[in-house]
Amino acid sequence: MPKMSEKSIERLILYRRLLLDLQPNHRKDHIYSHELAKMTSFTPAQIRRDIMAIGYSGSPVHGYDLKLLLHSISEFIDAPEKQEIAIVGLGHLGRALLNYFHGRNPNLEIAVVFDSDPKKINRVIHGVQCYNTSVLEQIIQQKRICVGIIAVPVEQAQDIAERLVRSGIKAILNFAPVRLQLPPEIYIENSDMILAVEKAAFFARKSINEERFNE
Amino acid sequence: MPKMSEKSIERLILYRRLLLDLQPNHRKDHIYSHELAKMTSFTPAQIRRDIMAIGYSGSPVHGYDLKLLLHSISEFIDAPEKQEIAIVGLGHLGRALLNYFHGRNPNLEIAVVFDSDPKKINRVIHGVQCYNTSVLEQIIQQKRICVGIIAVPVEQAQDIAERLVRSGIKAILNFAPVRLQLPPEIYIENSDMILAVEKAAFFARKSINEERFNE
DNA sequence: ATCTGTGAACTCGTTCACAGCT
DNA sequence: AGCTGTGAACGAGTTCACAGAT
Numbered sequence: 001m002p003k004m005s006e007k008s009i010e011r012l013i014l015y016r017r018l019l020l021d022l023q024p025n026h027r028k029d030h031i032y033s034h035e036l037a038k039m040t041s042f043t044p045a046q047i048r049r050d051i052m053a054i055g056y057s058g059s060p061v062h063g064y065d066l067k068l069l070l071h072s073i074s075e076f077i078d079a080p081e082k083q084e085i086a087i088v089g090l091g092h093l094g095r096a097l098l099n100y101f102h103g104r105n106p107n108l109e110i111a112v113v114f115d116s117d118p119k120k121i122n123r124v125i126h127g128v129q130c131y132n133t134s135v136l137e138q139i140i141q142q143k144r145i146c147v148g149i150i151a152v153p154v155e156q157a158q159d160i161a162e163r164l165v166r167s168g169i170k171a172i173l174n175f176a177p178v179r180l181q182l183p184p185e186i187y188i189e190n191s192d193m194i195l196a197v198e199k200a201a202f203f204a205r206k207s208i209n210e211e212r213f214n215e
Numbered sequence: 216m217p218k219m220s221e222k223s224i225e226r227l228i229l230y231r232r233l234l235l236d237l238q239p240n241h242r243k244d245h246i247y248s249h250e251l252a253k254m255t256s257f258t259p260a261q262i263r264r265d266i267m268a269i270g271y272s273g274s275p276v277h278g279y280d281l282k283l284l285l286h287s288i289s290e291f292i293d294a295p296e297k298q299e300i301a302i303v304g305l306g307h308l309g310r311a312l313l314n315y316f317h318g319r320n321p322n323l324e325i326a327v328v329f330d331s332d333p334k335k336i337n338r339v340i341h342g343v344q345c346y347n348t349s350v351l352e353q354i355i356q357q358k359r360i361c362v363g364i365i366a367v368p369v370e371q372a373q374d375i376a377e378r379l380v381r382s383g384i385k386a387i388l389n390f391a392p393v394r395l396q397l398p399p400e401i402y403i404e405n406s407d408m409i410l411a412v413e414k415a416a417f418f419a420r421k422s423i424n425e426e427r428f429n430e
Numbered sequence: 431a432t433c434t435g436t437g438a439a440c441t442c443g444t445t446c447a448c449a450g451c452t
Numbered sequence: 453a454g455c456t457g458t459g460a461a462c463g464a465g466t467t468c469a470c471a472g473a474t
Contacts, residue, residue, distance in 0.1 A: 005443065006414070013413050014394065032455070040394060045445055045458095052457060060451050060455040077413070079420045085412065092314060096307035100392070100408055108416055146419040149412070171419035173411050177315070179229065179255060187418035189411050193315055196388050196404050197300065197364070198228050198292070199221070201323055203402035204361040204386035205294045220465065247433070260436095260467055267435060275433040275473050 008050050009077070014040060015050070016073045019066060032063035074107075084111035084145045086169075088160050089152035090120055090130060093175055097149065098126040112139055133160075140167035149173045150180075223265050224292070229255060230265070231288045234281060247278035289322075299326035299360045301384075303375050304367035305335055305345060308390055312364065313341040327354055351375075355382035364388045365395075 018039055022031075033044040033051075040047070051064065056072035058064035087094050090113050101110055114133040115121065121132045131139055140148070148164040150157050150172060157176035164172060171187040174180055177194045233254055237246075248259040248266075255262070266279065271287035273279035302309050305328050316325055329348040330336065336347045346354055355363070363379040365372050365387060372391035379387060386402040389395055392409045 007443075009414055009417055010410060013410055013417075017392070034455090041396070043445065045447095046443090048456065049444080049458085058456060060457090063455070077417055079416070083416045083420065085416065092307040092311035096311055097408060097412075099307060101412065104409055105413060108412065146423065147412070147415050149415075169419075170422040171415040173415045177232070181256070185422060187415065187422060189415050189418075191406060191408065191411055193312060193406065194319055195225060195228055196406055197312075197316065197323065197362070198320060199224055200364075200386040200388045200402060200404050201294070201298045201300065201362050202224055202228075202292055203404075204384075205298065207385040207400060207402060208361065222465075249433090258467065259434095260469095261465090263434065264436085264466080273434060275435090278433070 004053060008053060011040070011042060011046070011050050012054065012073050012077060015047070016070060016077065019070045019073070023066065023070070029066050030059075030062040030064060031066055031069075033058075035063070078107045082106075083108050083147060084143055085109065085147040085149065086111060086136075086140055086145045086164075087113040087128075087149045087151055088115075088133065088136065088164070089150065089156075090115040090117070090125065091151065094149075094151040095126070097151065098128060102126065111143055111145060114139075136160075136163055137167045140164065140169065144168070146170045147173070149175070151175050154178050219268060223268060226255070226257060226261070226265050227269065227288050227292060230262070231285065231292065234285045234288070238281065238285070244281050245274075245277040245279060246281055246284075248273075250278070293322045297321075298323050298362060299358055300324065300362045300364065301326060301351075301355055301360045301379075302328040302343075302364045302366055303330075303348065303351065303379070304365065304371075305330040305332070305340065306366065309364075309366040310341070312366065313343060317341065326358055326360060329354075348375075351378055352382045355379065355384065359383070361385045362388070364390070366390050369393050 015036065018036070033047045036047050037044040051058070051069065054072055054076040056069055085108060087097055087110060094113060098110060110128055113125065113128050113130045114136050115130055116133045120130045123130055146169055148169045150160055152160055154176045157174065157178050158180055161172055161174070161180045161182055165182055165186055171189070172180065173189045173191065175191050175193070177192045179190070180188055182188060230251065233251070248262045251262050252259040266273070266284065269287055269291040271284055300323060302312055302325060309328060313325060325343050328340065328343050328345045329351050330345055331348045335345045338345055361384055363384045365375055367375055369391045372389065372393050373395060376387055376389070376395045376397055380397055380401055386404070387395065388404045388406065390406050390408070392407045394405070395403055397403060
């Protein structure tokens with residue numbers, strides 16, 4: 001496996017999504033790096049580098065074979081067998097995740113959700129079994145789930161994260177607005193909505209200031 | 216204004232959040248860069264650089280004055296007057312945003328939400344007025360809102376984004392799993408949950424592989 | 431003695447520019 | 453002629469390491 005940055009992985013996931021959307025109406029069965037570039041607003045050189053990195057080669061005449069490229073990316077990104085995922089916290093955010101994810105990626109499956117609301121526990125919601133958060137460790141170990149999504153209020157996030165790690169989880173997607181303190185071998189992806197809003201507001205202001213300045 | 220990377224802005228927002236949480240139980244009124252480092256898991260040098268960049272100086276003896284540092288960061292990040300924000304799409308995700316945001320940052324306010332569901336239109340939800348998406352342009356122009364949050368299904372995202380831009384919005388926080396095509400002066404922050412899950416799954420697998428390799 | 435502030439070095443990711451292929 | 457693959461240059465962001473302050 002070549003060294004691969006987090007950003008390359010992100011782009012590869014986006015290429016794959018794009019190619020999948022493209023395939024049905026296949027006017028062509030090949031695509032050039034500059035075409036992918038236009039669609040993604042990355043640069044052609046970057047796209048060639050990413051594709052090179054996963055070991056696929058195109059033809060200087062036709063560009064990249066759509067099907068083969070798609071296959072190479074999927075082989076690189078996906079695990080050999082389906083990966084199971086757990087969501088902790090079934091508030092609005094947890095439900096939004098279930099909705100968004102539904103039928104999206106056949107190689108990933110939201111296998112269980114946890115919540116502490118008796119109205120939700122032991123029911124099937126959106127096709128997924130909901131358990132009491134108190135049995136989190138057992139279920140996750142039993143099912144060998146390796147990815148956990150934290151969608152609980154901020155006060156509970158660190159505790160839940162530690163319990164997930166103790167249960168054998170290797171990667172956490174954290175939606176709570178805290179920086180989790182976990183052992184370095186655990187992959188943490190933060191999706192901090194409040195931070196994102198504050199950042200957007202900052203750059204909106206900056207853009208307004210610069211406009212004024214250029215008048 | 217010195218040149219500032221997007222990442223520095225993110226960190227500054229996190230420092231501020233941390234300092235705000237810290238203030239009530241002020242055992243001390245000063246803090247060293249290495250203390251902030253431990254709490255954020257950034258490096259002390261980076262923290263000093265960020266603080267230097269906004270023009271605040273600490274004392275080599277006591278470190279940074281909590282109150283003054285907080286004030287300097289806020290002055291740098293916040294607009295002089297309150298900024299108003301619009302959310303488009305009041306599904307689970309939109310509601311989650313309203314919840315998360317409630318009472319979080321007094322300088323930012325979710326001023327309006329838009330949806331096309333008659334059950335929501337013209338009602339006040341979570342303390343925020345909901346309008347029909349059809350009047351988006353009027354309301355946003357009228358209120359001079361400069362930040363928009365896209366929480367609609369992926370098929371509508373590009374159209375809504377263009378309408379937001381036409382209404383004068385300067386920054387967009389996009390939760391739909393597409394790359395929006397917009398003029399370059401518009402700041403776009405993507406928060407692509409599906410991508411985030413796929414990425415986490417990839418790194419979970421990688422971590423498992425590396426473990427096996429080290430045995 | 432122990433901190434901050436910061437020039438310099440370094441690391442990592444991106445882009446350039448061109449050789450090589452067809 | 454027009455593409456891919458890629459060494460080399462570049463640039464942004466981070467860390468080092470130490471001068472300066474007290």
